[in-house]
Amino acid sequence: MMVEVMTEEGKLNENLCWSIGLPEGWQPLYEGLIRKIFAVDASARVVDAKEKFGEMRVYMAEYDEAVFALIDVANAKSRTICQKCGGRAVLSRTADGFFATVCSNHADGFLPATSSPLRHVRMVVPKSDLWDPDRDDW
Numbered sequence: 587m588m589v590e591v592m593t594e595e596g597k598l599n600e601n602l603c604w605s606i607g608l609p610e611g612w613q614p615l616y617e618g619l620i621r622k623i624f625a626v627d628a629s630a631r632v633v634d635a636k637e638k639f640g641e642m643r644v645y646m647a648e649y650d651e652a653v654f655a656l657i658d659v660a661n662a663k664s665r666t667i668c669q670k671c672g673g674r675a676v677l678s679r680t681a682d683g684f685f686a687t688v689c690s691n692h693a694d695g696f697l698p699a700t701s702s703p704l705r706h707v708r709m710v711v712p713k714s715d716l717w718d719p720d721r722d723d724w
């Protein structure tokens with residue numbers, strides 16, 4: 587019985603292939619992200635990569651903290667890179683709520699968005715040594 591073993595290089599190429607589904611302007615950002623992920627975890631496997639609400643979203647089969655942090659940075663960067671041409675851009679939206687990250691050349695019908703519908707919500711847990719409810723002086 588043949589058992590197909592995928593080399594690390596094969597996994598890298600397979601992950602890079604997901605760039606096809608992304609807007610052209612983000613493909614260099616995506617490729618850079620995949621190479622960074624590969625450097626920290628050669629077995630990491632992308633299961634989806636797409637534009638969603640004007641942001642680049644990359645989904646992995648499994649996450650570890652280092653990979654998650656890299657994706658987080660790339661996600662934030664995608665909100666500053668025109669998805670059409672790779673130029674400097676801002677997350678923008680149309681009057682009817684369609685989001686895209688576009689530069690001034692590609693912003694027809696778009697206005698800068700004041701917030702992302704997908705803004706990551708992080709729980710801020712106060713450290714006990716920084717916050718003492720019995721010593722609450724504010």
Ligand SMILES: [Zn+2]
Pocket residue numbers: 668669670671672673688689690691692
């Ligand atoms: Zn552009």
